[in-house]
Amino acid sequence: MSMPLKNLVISLVMGVIGGAYLYLSLQLPERSIQNVPGPSFFPLIISGTILVLAAAMLVKSLFGLRGKKLMPRLTFPGLTLAVLGWFALYLAVLPYAGFLIASVPFFAGLMFLCDRPRLVPIVVASILVPVFLFYLFRNGFSILLPAGLWM
Template identity: 60%
Template sequence: MSMPLKNVIISMIMLLIGSSYLYFSLQLPVRSIGNVPGPSFFPLVISAIVLFLAAALLVNGIVNLRNEQPQEAEPAVPKRVISTLVWFVLYLIALPYVGFLVASVPFFAGLMMLCEQKKLVPVAIGSILIPVFLYFLFRQGFNILLPAGQWM
């Protein structure tokens, strides 16, 4: 995907975000002391700025899109980006139920495999030893609370 097209897409997303932000800013309660700005003042200023900048980016993107030279197609989002994000999301879902120590072992193993570590022995050793080490370092060494699970 070319950069001008990306600019058009992102500017439209920003227009949507800016409009929603403006709508919710207008819903804020009007509480002000005399002639001075209330809680909605700053958000309204920002809304105006965001909408103006998004519109400018959109115009800029459209103009560049017209003058654009044909380019080689950019590779699609690598599968590994999606896999890593999905793995992160699954980890975060599991975390409140099984806690840091249990959830981190498969998470660590999965990321190691995504880093092209194909030998199972290093994966098994790394994914157990490092989360356990971090758990004891932070929980016992530094007395920092780590996510605890409801089930465990």
């Protein structure tokens, strides 16, 4: 993806974010003390700044895009999405299963995505490392990690 196109994406996304933020800032309750900046004062400055910068970026990207092909060749980030999806699934299970039980398949999955090692190292490491960390934090540092619904 070319830099002007990246800049175009940034300007459009930031423009939308800035607009939404401006709208939400205007909904904030105002205080009636005269000449004293209220809760919406700072957010309004920031939303204005974002919109101005996004507009500047839009102009810059449009100048950069002149005479260039607009549609980029995109590659599907399959592995990235797999890693993030695996994280999301783990976080969904964690409050119910607890750190120990949820972390074993999470660890094994990440190991598999990393290097696809053989089964025995995956099984051994994905059990030993979470157990070690759980007891290290619980007993060594007095940090109680989530134990799950049944512990």
